[in-house]
Amino acid sequence: YKSDIGFHEPNIFEGYEHLKVMKFLFSNVTNIANGSFKNLKNLQELEIAFSTVDIDDKAFRELFSLKKFLIYGTKVPHIPKELFIDMHALVEFNLHGNELERIEEGAFDNSPNLVELHVYDNKLTHLPNNLLNKLVLLESVYLSQNSLCVLDEDTFKGLSKLKVLHLENNQLETLPAHIFNDQDSLTELHLKNNKIKHIPEDLLANVKSLKEVYLSINEIEGLPRDLFKNTPDIQVIEVSDNPLRTLDNIFTGLSKLKKIILSHNQLTSIPDGIFSGLSSLFELDLSGNEINKITPGIFKGLNGLKSLELRSNTMTIVEPSSFDDLPSLTSLSLEKNKLASLPPEIFHKNLELMSLYLSENEIEGLEKEIFSNLSNLKRLDLYSNRIKNFESATFKNLKQVESLYISNNKLHTISPKMFEGLTSLTDLYISNNPIKSIHCEPFQDLSSLYSLIIEDVHFENFPSNCFSSMKNLSTFTIRNSKLNVLKKGNFAGMDSLKNLHLTNNHIKNIEVGAFEGLSKLESLSLNQNHLTEIKADMFTGLANVDLLILSENKISSIDSDIFALIPHLRHLYLNSNNLHKFKGDEFTMIKNLTQLDLSRNAIESFPSDIFKTLTSLTTLTLDYNKLKTLEKGSIPVGHQLEFLSVVGNDIDDIKSGTFDDFESILNLDLSNNILKHINYDMFQGLRNMYSLNLEHNEISDLNPNVFDNLPELRQVRLAGNKLDDSVVEAITRKYPELDSFKRYIKPNLQ
Numbered sequence: 001y002k003s004d005i006g007f008h009e010p011n012i013f014e015g016y017e018h019l020k021v022m023k024f025l026f027s028n029v030t031n032i033a034n035g036s037f038k039n040l041k042n043l044q045e046l047e048i049a050f051s052t053v054d055i056d057d058k059a060f061r062e063l064f065s066l067k068k069f070l071i072y073g074t075k076v077p078h079i080p081k082e083l084f085i086d087m088h089a090l091v092e093f094n095l096h097g098n099e100l101e102r103i104e105e106g107a108f109d110n111s112p113n114l115v116e117l118h119v120y121d122n123k124l125t126h127l128p129n130n131l132l133n134k135l136v137l138l139e140s141v142y143l144s145q146n147s148l149c150v151l152d153e154d155t156f157k158g159l160s161k162l163k164v165l166h167l168e169n170n171q172l173e174t175l176p177a178h179i180f181n182d183q184d185s186l187t188e189l190h191l192k193n194n195k196i197k198h199i200p201e202d203l204l205a206n207v208k209s210l211k212e213v214y215l216s217i218n219e220i221e222g223l224p225r226d227l228f229k230n231t232p233d234i235q236v237i238e239v240s241d242n243p244l245r246t247l248d249n250i251f252t253g254l255s256k257l258k259k260i261i262l263s264h265n266q267l268t269s270i271p272d273g274i275f276s277g278l279s280s281l282f283e284l285d286l287s288g289n290e291i292n293k294i295t296p297g298i299f300k301g302l303n304g305l306k307s308l309e310l311r312s313n314t315m316t317i318v319e320p321s322s323f324d325d326l327p328s329l330t331s332l333s334l335e336k337n338k339l340a341s342l343p344p345e346i347f348h349k350n351l352e353l354m355s356l357y358l359s360e361n362e363i364e365g366l367e368k369e370i371f372s373n374l375s376n377l378k379r380l381d382l383y384s385n386r387i388k389n390f391e392s393a394t395f396k397n398l399k400q401v402e403s404l405y406i407s408n409n410k411l412h413t414i415s416p417k418m419f420e421g422l423t424s425l426t427d428l429y430i431s432n433n434p435i436k437s438i439h440c441e442p443f444q445d446l447s448s449l450y451s452l453i454i455e456d457v458h459f460e461n462f463p464s465n466c467f468s469s470m471k472n473l474s475t476f477t478i479r480n481s482k483l484n485v486l487k488k489g490n491f492a493g494m495d496s497l498k499n500l501h502l503t504n505n506h507i508k509n510i511e512v513g514a515f516e517g518l519s520k521l522e523s524l525s526l527n528q529n530h531l532t533e534i535k536a537d538m539f540t541g542l543a544n545v546d547l548l549i550l551s552e553n554k555i556s557s558i559d560s561d562i563f564a565l566i567p568h569l570r571h572l573y574l575n576s577n578n579l580h581k582f583k584g585d586e587f588t589m590i591k592n593l594t595q596l597d598l599s600r601n602a603i604e605s606f607p608s609d610i611f612k613t614l615t616s617l618t619t620l621t622l623d624y625n626k627l628k629t630l631e632k633g634s635i636p637v638g639h640q641l642e643f644l645s646v647v648g649n650d651i652d653d654i655k656s657g658t659f660d661d662f663e664s665i666l667n668l669d670l671s672n673n674i675l676k677h678i679n680y681d682m683f684q685g686l687r688n689m690y691s692l693n694l695e696h697n698e699i700s701d702l703n704p705n706v707f708d709n710l711p712e713l714r715q716v717r718l719a720g721n722k723l724d725d726s727v728v729e730a731i732t733r734k735y736p737e738l739d740s741f742k743r744y745i746k747p748n749l750q
Helices: 441-445 560-565 725-734
Strands: 021-025 045-049 068-072 092-094 116-118 140-142 164-166 188-190 212-214 236-238 259-261 283-285 307-309 331-333 355-357 379-381 403-405 427-431 451-455 475-479 499-501 523-525 547-549 571-573 595-597 619-621 643-645 667-669 691-693 715-717
Touching: none
Parallel strands: 021 045, 045 068, 068 092, 092 116, 116 140, 140 164, 164 188, 188 212, 212 236, 236 259, 259 283, 283 307, 307 331, 331 355, 355 379, 379 403, 403 427, 427 451, 451 475, 475 499, 499 523, 523 547, 547 571, 571 595, 595 619, 619 643, 643 667, 667 691, 691 715
Antiparallel strands: none
16 A cells, blocks of 8 residues: 555545545555545545554544544554544544554544444553543444553443443453443443452443453452342353452352353362352363362252363362263363372263363372263373273273373383273374383274374384284374384284374384385384484385485485385485485485485585486475585586575585576575675576575675676575675665565454
């Protein structure tokens, strides 16, 4: 939009009487003079945003037809009384994000048809008396994200049609008892993130249509018993993040209540029967309190409750039958407590339960029958406990469970029949347990498994055909183990496997045929192992692999024939190995390769034809090697290369002709080298280069016109060199940074 329009002539819009919508976004206009819009008799919508502009007191005169007016992201510290005097038809007024500090009394008096008012994200500390009193049609008011400290009792007087009121993110400490006396149509009241300590008992006495109230992040220690006495239609009550210590039957008679959020308070106990009669309640959040015990009478009457959050309390005891009154419960969270055990029949009445979270407790064991009635359960979280063993048939009736998390326990073994019954299990995580060996029998019951992660389990090997029953497994990860060899048949029967991650293990040897049968495998990661060489036949069976990661091993040589077994390979990572000497034929058999990473190999030079057959290569990474002076042939690459990175080498000079055959390069990264000078011929041949990174070199001499022979260049990075500020500024102007532009447009508060 960036206009250069100046409002210097009073009749600048003469002849534009037909205009209905006008917007000034990121405008260079510095002043809107008196009467600037007087000829726009039919204008219905005016928007001014992200500008720096002075507005004269009579700038908006004669905008009689305007219905929607938005000013945001523009500094408007003060609104005088008569600024909007002619806006009689205005329905929506948006003044957010303007650093507004003061509104004069009567500023909105001439807009009696206003229905929606946005003044959020400003710097208002108070509202003038009677500011809103004549706006009797107002339905929505947004005053959040200001610095309002106090509100007068008559602030909202006469606003009987008001439905939504946002006062969150202010500095309010008190509320007058009768401030909402005229708001019998109010359905939403937002008071979150203020400093309110006391709620008057009569605050909501006349707010009979209220459906949602938000009081979180205040300093409320208690709520009056009769606070909601006259709000029978209320559906949502949020009072989280307060120093609330007790509850006093405040929910009596609220039969339409659907959601109660009382998280992160200081509640130590919940009175029995406090939720009795709340037949419509489907979500109750009591997490982050100091509740140490759950008793059977707490949830009496909550027949329709679907979700119960009790995580992050100090709970040590859950008494038998505590959840018997919750037959509709689908999600229960008891995680992050101090539970050492659970009664064996604690979940027997919760037949609809689908998600059960028991992680991060101190559970040492579970009774065999504890889950026997949970036939609808889909997710079971047991990670970070002290469980040493699961008895056979513990999971026998969990036919619908899809995700099981048992990481960070004290399991010494995966016992036979441990997973019996888990016929629908798709995701299994076995991490950080002191398991010394893998037995195959338990995995025979997991025919539906889609993802298996075994991490921080210190076994050295596993038998062939161990996972052969997992015909649907797509992703298999073994990470941080002592696995030292891959044997023939290890992955037999895993016909659907697409991703195999064997990272940070001790693998030194891969037997011929280890990967046989993995015809659908697309990615193989063997990084952070102890491989020293890549031999022929090692990768037999990997005909469809697209991505191969061999980084952070000790590989010093590669048999060129090995890549004939991986004809579809496109991405190869060999970084952080010992590949500093090449024969020249290493890559002759991977003609489809598009990405190659040889970083951190102490490479000083390349054989002249090493990349000759890589006709599809578009990305080459050679970071942190020992390349020095670059000249023609130093990097022997084909004509398709688009991205070349040689970060962190010892490059001190680039000879003329180095890039003569690199006309396809779009991005060149030479940062963190020791270049001292840049001359005109250095990058000759890079006719299509778009971005050049020279950061953190030792460049002290640079002519701003040195890149004029690079017609497509749009970005040059020079930070961390020894250049004068004037040179950097000249280059920056000529080749500005192309960072993503994030628009700050919030026409409506979410």
